[in-house]
Amino acid sequence: MSDTDKLYGAMGIGKEVLAYGNAVLEGLLDRFAQIDRTAEYNQLKVLKAMQENQVSEACLLGTTGYGYNDLGRDTLEKVYAGVFHTQDALVRPQITCGTHALALALMSNLRPGDELLSPVGKPYDTLEEVIGIRPSRGSLAEYGITYRQVDLLPDGSFDYEAIRRGINERTRLAAIQRSKGYQTRPTLSVERIGELIAFIKGIKPDVICMVDNCYGEFVETREPSDVGADMVVGSLIKNPGGGLAPIGGYIAGTKECVENAAYRLTSPGLGKEVGASLGILSNFYQGFFLAPVVTAGALKGAVFAANIYEKLGFDVAPDGSEDRYDIIQAVTFGTPQAVTAFCQGIQAAAPVDSHVVPEPWDMPGYDAQVIMAAGAFVSGSSIELSADGPLKPPYAVYFQGGLTWQHAKFGILKSLEALLRKGIVSEEEIANAMEKCRKTKK
Ligand SMILES: *Cc1c(COP(=O)(O)O)cnc(C)c1O
Numbered sequence: 347m348s349d350t351d352k353l354y355g356a357m358g359i360g361k362e363v364l365a366y367g368n369a370v371l372e373g374l375l376d377r378f379a380q381i382d383r384t385a386e387y388n389q390l391k392v393l394k395a396m397q398e399n400q401v402s403e404a405c406l407l408g409t410t411g412y413g414y415n416d417l418g419r420d421t422l423e424k425v426y427a428g429v430f431h432t433q434d435a436l437v438r439p440q441i442t443c444g445t446h447a448l449a450l451a452l453m454s455n456l457r458p459g460d461e462l463l464s465p466v467g468k469p470y471d472t473l474e475e476v477i478g479i480r481p482s483r484g485s486l487a488e489y490g491i492t493y494r495q496v497d498l499l500p501d502g503s504f505d506y507e508a509i510r511r512g513i514n515e516r517t518r519l520a521a522i523q524r525s526k527g528y529q530t531r532p533t534l535s536v537e538r539i540g541e542l543i544a545f546i547k548g549i550k551p552d553v554i555c556m557v558d559n560c561y562g563e564f565v566e567t568r569e570p571s572d573v574g575a576d577m578v579v580g581s582l583i584k585n586p587g588g589g590l591a592p593i594g595g596y597i598a599g600t601k602e603c604v605e606n607a608a609y610r611l612t613s614p615g616l617g618k619e620v621g622a623s624l625g626i627l628s629n630f631y632q633g634f635f636l637a638p639v640v641t642a643g644a645l646k647g648a649v650f651a652a653n654i655y656e657k658l659g660f661d662v663a664p665d666g667s668e669d670r671y672d673i674i675q676a677v678t679f680g681t682p683q684a685v686t687a688f689c690q691g692i693q694a695a696a697p698v699d700s701h702v703v704p705e706p707w708d709m710p711g712y713d714a715q716v717i718m719a720a721g722a723f724v725s726g727s728s729i730e731l732s733a734d735g736p737l738k739p740p741y742a743v744y745f746q747g748g749l750t751w752q753h754a755k756f757g758i759l760k761s762l763e764a765l766l767r768k769g770i771v772s773e774e775e776i777a778n779a780m781e782k783c784r785k786t787k788k
Pocket of ligand 1 (some may be wrong): 758
């Protein structure tokens with residue numbers, strides 16, 4: 347037994363689970379090499395933007411008070427614009443989370459009487475209240491901005507005919523969510539997003555196409571802004587923060603869209619000129635620098651989890667061999683007990699709070715109880731190893747993150763141990779799944 351295996355044993359991973367994990371891993375080496383090639387490209391892309399914008403030691407310091415002439419903040423926004431190939435960007439600690447960034451992008455670019463279109467079905471849960479799908483104080487609906495939704499077809503493709511019918515003289519903005527979020531539909535590739543944007547602009551060229559880019563950054567070599575999106579929007583405690591950003595959100599896009607957002611975030615007349623960065627910029631820079639490799643580690647974890655659970659007979663999305671367009675892995679367990687055990691296993695693998703046991707709770711912005719496993723350095727960060735599941739049918743968990751692939755691997759093995767110990771998966775089932783790995787190898 348190797349020293350590493352002994353350490354796994356000492357940390358609660360039994361021989362069967364470890365052997366199964368390693369057998370699964372043997373079949374994934376080519377895919378991991380592909381993920382590393384994407385990371386290599388994206389690492390260079392980020393580095394190039396940092397060099398071209400002359401990031402200097404002075405940029406790592408921060409301002410206080412009004413934050414006028416904040417060199418580091420303004421340069422960082424140029425770096426983001428450089429990476430996303432957009433005219434401008436807003437990257438701020440004053441944007442508190444992804445939902446806030448999306449709400450800001452919408453509220454600042456829509457006016458009373460406008461209509462918002464989602465051509466990809468129901469948006470992320472928290473946006474329901476932003477839009478007013480679920481009545482909520484301060485929603486777009488309260489300001490006279492209407493909403494229209496076109497669902498994906500049952501096979502996951504775009505309903506082009508319904509989208510064409512849905513676009514009218516009031517349609518001002520199309521919100522396209524790249525990642526599946528808490529749904530089991532497929533995540534959209536950058537290529538498909540480009541096709542959708544071209545279709546929408548072909549019907550009405552002045553529709554602003556905004557992409558909710560959460561969990562998608564650096565998964566491919568291109569971003570939605572490379573295929574026509576006017577705005578890409580996301581959270582810094584997901585992929586682009588690289589695990590180091592302790593707060594923040596970004597909007598990268600056309601000058602006009604970004605300026606609208608800035609005037610709404612701060613104030614008309616002030617826009618991007620104010621907003622002290624305090625001491626946070628070195629984390630933003632360093633996190634963005636690490637983000638391509640951190641994202642690659644998380645992707646490997648997602649692919650590994652898919653293969654581990656698929657071979658055990660669970661429904662996984664994406665499946666074990668599909669291409670990936672975000673870092674989320676859904677596993678449908680079918681029972682609340684299994685969802686809870688899985689999340690408790692992930693929690694037990696954490697570097698922080700591994701000793702606490704997560705329980706389902708009523709989380710603000712969500713319409714069912716949610717259980718979350720997150721023993722993270724940054725509270726709620728989901729680029730760190732984390733899992734969550736709404737306690738409602740089909741009882742799926744959404745697993746994501748891992749600042750390092752090694753940690754993601756450990757977490758997934760730990761989740762399987764938890765299912766084994768609760769009797770949800772048996773040793774015999776693991777042995778059978780392992781047999782499947784051997785057969786596919788031959
Ligand atoms: C996480 C996420 C959001 C919301 O971000 P928060 O930071 O949790 O507010 C929105 N859309 C998608 C697709 C997400 O994954």
